[in-house]
Amino acid sequence: MKPTDARPDGLAPSDAPAFVHPISVRWADCDPAFIAYTGRIPNFALEAIDAWWAATVGYDWFRLNADRGYSTPFVHMSIDFIAPVTPRHVLECAVRPLRLGDTSIRFEVVGSQDGTRCFAGEFVSVFVTTSGFRKTPPVDDIRELIVPHLPDAASAEAG
Amino acid sequence: MKPTDARPDGLAPSDAPAFVHPISVRWADCDPAFIAYTGRIPNFALEAIDAWWAATVGYDWFRLNADRGYSTPFVHMSIDFIAPVTPRHVLECAVRPLRLGDTSIRFEVVGSQDGTRCFAGEFVSVFVTTSGFRKTPPVDDIRELIVPHLPDAASAEAG
Amino acid sequence: MKPTDARPDGLAPSDAPAFVHPISVRWADCDPAFIAYTGRIPNFALEAIDAWWAATVGYDWFRLNADRGYSTPFVHMSIDFIAPVTPRHVLECAVRPLRLGDTSIRFEVVGSQDGTRCFAGEFVSVFVTTSGFRKTPPVDDIRELIVPHLPDAASAEAG
């Protein structure tokens, strides 16, 4: 976990440092063009968000589902592919929650290799109950662990 | 291959029918929430676009790369996840090119199961030479096979 | 579904024709060596077995689990990789149950492209209850749908 100061949208960086999840890109991820297959990139970003949950609230998606009764299905993803991803360097995925709504959370994930930005994306998921799959706000203890990582406190207010 | 008349963006449908690629969603695609894992959805959409190439210009990505010297790396994807995807029904992926630029092409992919729209996305890729990975316009014979599938002729003009 | 008469082990073919599941191998499956990545091959074979279940007993793994209360976790797989798998031809996966024990089932899967045998493997799974994950014999109606596909009736006896 280390700070990154770049923002894909050109906004000033928030005070909160991003969580950085390193991924070893492998032969298995690459296609005949000798770069990571496009379909692997969203999976890298999702893995980084899963790791963010574990690091930030102490529950990865598996435990959040099995032990806390929440799932966080995605309702949107948007990714710009900026430079090819290869096994030559570690892929550092910087994860930053951008906004916490009543029942949703928006993340930014920026993937970089050797200082070059490779992709930047936004991902929105909603909180649902594991049993019933109904939208629900996260409980207070989870919300309180997320809020300090938001760009600013105001973001937590706007549903 | 059959027509679909719905557009995710609310625009009037084009005259050109969409190409529909059916996918059998499987146990292997599902996560513990008993639905297809989020990371599988972009891969379903990409598979449908690959199938569109084979059906429309006679070359899938493998042959386009190996036999024609083109790759079509993606520069953008954006997906709205509308309803869960499950193995209960075939996933019909309707692919429609929205716009053909000088060196890029934008697709819409809408995935439906049993009449319910599950996801809708847009995907932009660029034409590059396999050797050198340089942007290049597609050759005329490929362009001519794509144009009739565009929403309207004007779209082919705007670079 | 069509018969294949070859056996990877050199045994005489059984009377029962194999179930053949066709797979379109794609760019997404290939690695920089321009062939399907090794790790994709077991997944192709598993997909073919899943399709065998749907065709033979009317329940794929998802429905077997959700609707009938069974899972069939694997306890063994063994695969010989004989020739590269590529997107040039359809991959025909011939599935044949070799032996049905009290609580287990052994399959042979042979993958061929354009008449060339690409891989041949054996896969053993056990029947367990979905709730509790305890070994259990399959119910009679499922057993009766499987037995006619065994190499010979005797195989069904030996637990």
Added chain:
Amino acid sequence: MKPTDARPDGLAPSDAPAFVHPISVRWADCDPAFIAYTGRIPNFALEAIDAWWAATVGYDWFRLNADRGYSTPFVHMSIDFIAPVTPRHVLECAVRPLRLGDTSIRFEVVGSQDGTRCFAGEFVSVFVTTSGFRKTPPVDDIRELIVPHLPDAASAEAG
């Protein structure tokens, strides 16, 4: 990298410690049975072998192919699935070369979680030239880096 003293075959451990590659199993790897999908296990083992190459000879599969002109396609894999793999614990994959032939290498991979053996497999690959895909012995400097990791020196002799 740390020693493991267990052998799946009950043989006395070799003097050479195994290379241990840790994998974080995730929600993305799990199926509706709440365990890692069978098709993910061979991919975990392959990832561990790829990591062994990087650690042992200084080239992972990507660099071995791109920078040294070798590929190591697999001709066989055999895996016993002993206990379910879950996201609850790190998956420690112990990789040990069992035998180095003239143009082939056999690996054992044992996957364990929290002290419980989850799977044990053997994997055989052959050395081929990247251009031409012809069987070839590895060059001396690579062979010399592998030999010290073999169970005993004699194994390196028998082709």
